[in-house]
Ligand code: ADP
């Protein structure tokens with residue numbers, strides 16, 4: 001198969017809409033989902049005589065993301081105009097950074113199966129979003145919504161370091177976690193807060209030069225990205241195998257047909273007529289400012305992951321889950337600190353609290369039971385008052401219903417305190433033995449595996465309250481006639 005002889009090469013241009021409440025160069029709101037054309041003003045509509053101004057928040061987010069990615073922060077960057085004519089671009093140009101972007105270099109390390117791979121960042125620049133064109137099928141005209149025009153963006157341009165759709169997926173997932181962690185963006189791909197242009201080329205394995213690339217525009221779901229890449233890779237290899245050179249093109253992916261098709265040629269770089277934006281001053285940053293942003297940033301997800309696995313001895317699985325989201329990580333650290341029970345705190349959060357909050361659509365910090373009561377709940381298990389199975393299955397749901405009641409009182413009220421009362425357990429064991437004489441005989445004849453059966457029966461009879469360690473010993477003693 002010729003396909004096996006080729007290697008896929010991919011580089012991304014990731015657009016991230018910032019969490020900033022106002023647009024990049026004016027005060028219009030950026031809230032998603034409002035009625036069309038209600039978040040516009042003379043500046044975002046590009047009326048003559050209006051002047052843009054710089055949004056400090058956009059700069060702060062750029063410095064934050066750049067610092068997290070290990071970029072060099074440019075203390076002197078500037079804006080440029082990228083000119084093109086399109087209905088969703090009211091000014092007739094986009095304000096972007098072409099000659100001197102705010103962040104240079106850097107990389108994002110991502111987990112791929114059991115390994116890590118580092119993807120280099122070429123640069124990050126600040127720009128503004130365009131409006132949205134709505135083409136309804138069968139309609140003789142298009143609709144334009146300019147609410148999005150001027151929404152602040154960061155564009156992260158990677159080096160062509162990815163070699164498969166899986167790597168693209170892993171990179172985007174890692175980037176989404178990071179922008180959410182930092183509060184830079186909600187990273188919501190369905191709402192278009194994070195989208196990417198996917199540059200794809202192929203080359204024979206072992207070749208040193210890259211092949212000619214095609215750029216698939218505006219991919220807003222990883223599922224589409226995978227399909228688009230698969231289609232594009234096959235298309236390019238088929239052409240090369242026929243001896244036809246790849247033409248550098250800008251493409252659209254149509255999810256319905258599963259195909260990529262060339263789009264209008266506005267993207268041709270030489271047509272943009274970039275020139276310095278005359279209405280905005282350059283962005284000058286002091287080293288003190290850059291350091292202050294860094295100091296406020298707190299630990300990054302991979303730093304906490306390392307802490308959790310190396311210093312707290314958590315498994316890779318637990319540490320990954322607990323560093324998915326900054327609030328979950330903080331919540332865990334709080335409970336861990338308060339309870340001094342690392343593994344129990346992790347288990348409780350992963351197995352009970354996260355699923356409950358997901359189900360109820362709650363933020364983890366809005367979980368109804370206080371950390372103090374959760375610590376008492378953990379202690380109930382630790383001190384052997386309740387078995388962990390009973391605690392998780394019976395007491396925890398009751399605690400959610402009665403978050404202010406002490407877990408111990410709850411367990412007492414529910415009559416679930418584990419019994420380590422010898423005579424109580426011995427009576428029950430005798431009952432179990434009396435109703436199963438054949439099993440007792442079999443055990444005495446050497447079928448030691450029946451111990452589990454007797455334990456099970458005892459647990460049923462005691463309604464789960466038997467302290468398993470003690471029960472185990474007592475059953476054995478009784479069966480062996482000690
Ligand atoms: P331009 O300056 O023409 O816009 P760049 O060289 O800056 O292009 O690259 C833009 C994007 O395309 C980057 O994400 C880069 O990684 C990617 N890219 C560049 N060359 C290739 C290639 N041969 N195959 C795949 N992706 C590429």
Ligand code: MG
Pocket residue numbers: 013155
């Ligand atoms: Mg761009």
